[in-house]
Amino acid sequence: MRHLMNPMDFSVEELNRLFDLARDIEQHPEAYAHKCEGKKLATCFYEPSTRTRLSFETAMLNLGGSVIGFSDAASSSASKGESVSDTIRVISCFADICAMRHPKEGAPMVAASRSSIPVINAGDGGHQHPTQTLTDLLTIRALKGRLDHFTIGLCGDLKFGRTVHSLVNALARYADIHFIFISPEELRIPGYLREKLQENNLSFEEEIRLEDVLPKLDLLYMTRVQRERFFNEEDYVRLKDFYILNKEKMELAKEDMLVLHPLPRVNEISVEVDDDPRAVYFKQVQYGVYVRMALILTLLELA
Numbered sequence: 001m002r003h004l005m006n007p008m009d010f011s012v013e014e015l016n017r018l019f020d021l022a023r024d025i026e027q028h029p030e031a032y033a034h035k036c037e038g039k040k041l042a043t044c045f046y047e048p049s050t051r052t053r054l055s056f057e058t059a060m061l062n063l064g065g066s067v068i069g070f071s072d073a074a075s076s077s078a079s080k081g082e083s084v085s086d087t088i089r090v091i092s093c094f095a096d097i098c099a100m101r102h103p104k105e106g107a108p109m110v111a112a113s114r115s116s117i118p119v120i121n122a123g124d125g126g127h128q129h130p131t132q133t134l135t136d137l138l139t140i141r142a143l144k145g146r147l148d149h150f151t152i153g154l155c156g157d158l159k160f161g162r163t164v165h166s167l168v169n170a171l172a173r174y175a176d177i178h179f180i181f182i183s184p185e186e187l188r189i190p191g192y193l194r195e196k197l198q199e200n201n202l203s204f205e206e207e208i209r210l211e212d213v214l215p216k217l218d219l220l221y222m223t224r225v226q227r228e229r230f231f232n233e234e235d236y237v238r239l240k241d242f243y244i245l246n247k248e249k250m251e252l253a254k255e256d257m258l259v260l261h262p263l264p265r266v267n268e269i270s271v272e273v274d275d276d277p278r279a280v281y282f283k284q285v286q287y288g289v290y291v292r293m294a295l296i297l298t299l300l301e302l303a
């Protein structure tokens with residue numbers, strides 16, 4: 001039985017197969033509409049979510065399966081002191097697969113070690129968010145036709161942004177990727193990630209000003225400042241509007257640069273950018289459903 005904790009749990013070949021399946025689902029949804037009949041997905045969300053939870057639920061419903069779960073730790077037995085290990089043993093009796101989001105780094109991994117059903121990490125604290133990465137990679141592959149030979153700028157909260165950590169891990173396996181990390185001093189990528197890039201001789205630079213690097217980018221991955229992971233509100237308020245991508249800045253970018261964002265967006269992209277054909281963050285959401293459908297089928301060995 002397989003779980004998904006980190007995008008690295010899948011080899012590049014396995015990811016290719018998953019993305020091919022997602023594209024086939026996009027083109028022939030009717031062929032997949034009954035694949036999960038009689039199966040249940042449990043969504044166990046101990047942290048807020050709109051997209052990820054509803055995307056998982058839509059994915060399972062599109063496959064003909066059904067969904068159970070909770071979207072708030074306060075309404076689960078966690079509020080009575082139940083451990084994640086006990087909860088997953090209970091959920092294993094109800095459902096065939098589980099997507100779990102938790103504020104503590106590693107909690108879905110603990111659950112997976114006790115589970116008799118596949119567990120998918122739907123975001124663990126500031127650590128990893130593998131299904132957002134699958135979404136990001138599928139979007140890039142679908143719109144650019146490849147996952148190699150890119151200069152990608154990752155901008156915003158690179159310290160706490162788990163989607164950034166997962167995406168960097170995953171993209172580092174493809175040829176000729178140059179990373180430009182754009183953040184204020186306080187929100188730079190974690191040391192472990194920098195060391196990993198250095199050890200593997202990967203090409204990266206760290207910058208503060210978005211304007212200086214925009215013309216070089218093939219892809220720009222914007223992120224919000226992760227308010228819930230700050231220790232004090234003052235620092236958040238000081239940093240929250242550090243970057244605002246607007247029409248004027250977009251003029252500095254290449255004509256075929258793509259702007260991605262895992263969403264939710266706060267102020268870091270002005271709404272005036274939404275109509276720019278290079279802004280693909282709402283398309284990403286749709287690809288997220290296809291890739292989660294492909295993932296559920298793969299983990300349930302129904303692909």
Ligand code: NCD
Binds near residue numbers: 051052129162224262
């Ligand atoms: C992201 C997350 O939860 O980490 N959201 C998402 O799942 N698309 C990004 C964020 O919350 O900023």
